[in-house]
Amino acid sequence: MLQLRLEVELSCSLGGQRKGYEVVSGGRALRADAERTVQTILEAAERVLSRNPAASMEQIAEAAGVARTTVHRRFASRDALVDAMTAWATRQFATAVEAQYSTTAPPLVALYQVTASVLRVKIDWGFAMSRASSADPEVARVHADVQAKCEQMFRRAQETGVLRPDVDVTWARRVYYALIHEAAQSDGDDTDALAALLVDTLLRGVGTDRTL
Amino acid sequence: MLQLRLEVELSCSLGGQRKGYEVVSGGRALRADAERTVQTILEAAERVLSRNPAASMEQIAEAAGVARTTVHRRFASRDALVDAMTAWATRQFATAVEAQYSTTAPPLVALYQVTASVLRVKIDWGFAMSRASSADPEVARVHADVQAKCEQMFRRAQETGVLRPDVDVTWARRVYYALIHEAAQSDGDDTDALAALLVDTLLRGVGTDRTL
DNA sequence: CTTAGTTGCAACATTGGTGTTGCATCTACT
DNA sequence: AGTAGATGCAACACCAATGTTGCAACTAAG
Known part of the structure; x- marks a missing residue:
């Protein structure tokens, strides 16, 4: 309260x-x-x-x-x-991102921390957050802003060699968002473990290395 | 027609x-x-x-x-x-799966073919297919059936060494579904390329091998 | 204590969507 | 060509949800 x-x-x-x-x-x-x-x-x-x-x-x-x-x-x-x-959830969202996002920390660390933080908000405000296309221009701005930050983070990860250079950054972000959406449907309350699983899946997938 | x-x-x-x-x-x-x-x-x-x-x-x-x-x-x-x-889309869905699914083909081939086939249906009938929890018991049965087939396929993939043995099969399926949902929002019409990208992402993720 | 703000309740008006019917017109099929 | 079926149109009844108002009872805050 x-x-x-x-x-x-x-x-x-x-x-x-x-x-x-x-x-x-x-x-x-x-x-x-x-x-x-x-x-x-x-x-x-x-x-x-x-x-x-x-x-x-x-x-x-x-x-x-x-x-x-x-x-x-x-x-x-x-x-x-x-x-x-929507406005409320969006502000929670923005706060969660801003508290964890950093352009100086190693991309992997930033990714993990942001994920855990966002997951907590998404679990409680899933409906409101799904309405990114709102009438409120402020809401749209925040979502666009975060999206840009996200892709920037992925680009940086690519330069650092964390992300494969041949993957499209937009696709990577879409996959990331999709995984967050899916993970938020889970019932457990250990968001850290959830975030770890999510990031692991995002980066390594579910296959073995020798696949393909 | x-x-x-x-x-x-x-x-x-x-x-x-x-x-x-x-x-x-x-x-x-x-x-x-x-x-x-x-x-x-x-x-x-x-x-x-x-x-x-x-x-x-x-x-x-x-x-x-x-x-x-x-x-x-x-x-x-x-x-x-x-x-x-829902009924119509579900039948399209079932048909698409049954046409491609096979317990004898190598898991990877089966996975790729089913994905491409399902994507085509999902793109055209996304709304109807999202209503898996329908009043019609037949619809529920089909979805449960496909889901079981899917997890069975993943288990087989695990035994073959295509999937990592430490990933939860249910989680793998959820990620797979989430990726299909996301991929179906794409605009292009080359479902084969889309399916290839999807499966690649599912198995290898977007990170480099040396990640983590 | 006093007051302005808050809430529940009952009653009301309004509206947009749903579902129905009858009839005239048109058309697929034999 | 004849007929049963299909469609458009206009009109209707119905209902559930939305939004409003007045009033009495209560309460946070000075």
């Missing part, structure tokens, strides 16, 4: 916007309990929508333990709610 | 059911032009729903170039339409 509020302010200063989520109230500060309610709703929405993207506001409200009217009081519309989720 | 009808009959004999799609007409044979309309609708639905899963019947009908009422005449409900798509 405390951590969440911290992240809000952190990301607000990063994003340069007043509030991450689109609340109905046109800019007035929310009382502490209301702020908590907003978070509860966002988390419930993620939980419900990741299972059923067509779920109704009623189901989301129920999962959050609030009345449907409360949801509508905090989010102007269904779209606004989803946009808020 | 001709090929489509052929496949229908082929799969009907395989599946053991009267009709693949759930038409409204309770069992009467459709006139040839109506049969074509059904196909057109299924293809349009796939095209539209793969872009927007929440698209309306109106949009589907428009994409198919028919009136909305016609869609409702052929499919009892929205669910029935989607189920029909």
Whole structure:
């Protein structure tokens, strides 16, 4: 809880916007309990929508333990709610990447650390993060930015001789994203082990060396 | 067109059911032009729903170039339409696998051929195929069946020394599926090259041999 | 304590999608 | 050519989800 509020302010200063989520109230500060309610709703929405993207506001409200009217009081519309989720998740995502990404660390170390960090976010905010093509230009910018960073990292890995020189960097990134998506569906909670498995698979594949 | 009808009959004999799609007409044979309309609708639905899963019947009908009422005449409900798509795609899928799968061919050859074959179906029927958890038990059976075949193939590959003995077969299959999903999003039409790239990535990864 | 903010509840209006029907027109098949 | 089947169109009923409002009860914060 405390951590969440911290992240809000952190990301607000990063994003340069007043509030991450689109609340109905046109800019007035929310009382502490209301702020908590907003978070509860966002988390419930993620939980419900990741299972059923067509779920109704009623189901989301129920999962959050609030009345449907409360949801509508905090989010102007269904779209606004989803946009808020996307914005929130995107900021978590950006924070996770920025905390681990480094152009100076050895590519392999950077890759492993970023992977573990991103996996944690992806597991909790899978639905919201899958909406990279959002109406919010800020969200699009962050995703494009991270994607660029990712390919840059792979290029550097290629120069260092970690990645094969004959593989297309874009393809490598797509494979990486696909593996993250798949790994995030796992049930265990050991994200470090998961990240290790993921990176190992990404680099070595599942075959023996003498293959082909 | 001709090929489509052929496949229908082929799969009907395989599946053991009267009709693949759930038409409204309770069992009467459709006139040839109506049969074509059904196909057109299924293809349009796939095209539209793969872009927007929440698209309306109106949009589907428009994409198919028919009136909305016609869609409702052929499919009892929205669910029935989607189920029909799933059933159809699943049969294409099963056919593609069965045509290429072999327990006698070298695992690597089998893997490559199945991949290319499945990719072709997946590119055209991505939405319908993503609905593996269908109400239709036949669909679930086929998917479970293919999945089992897949893991069996990987086990065999492990025994032959093509797959590393320390990788979990289930994980290998999940990675394989994830790569197919990702590769199917590509735009080019050279499925053979795509399959080659996919299998190469699956087995060798994107890293150099000396990695780790 | 006081007040402004928050919430639940009940009731309501609205809307977009779904599914149905009747009829006129057209067409595949015999 | 004749007929059963297929389609388009307009009109309708229906419903579930969305979004709104007023009010009473509660509570965080000064």
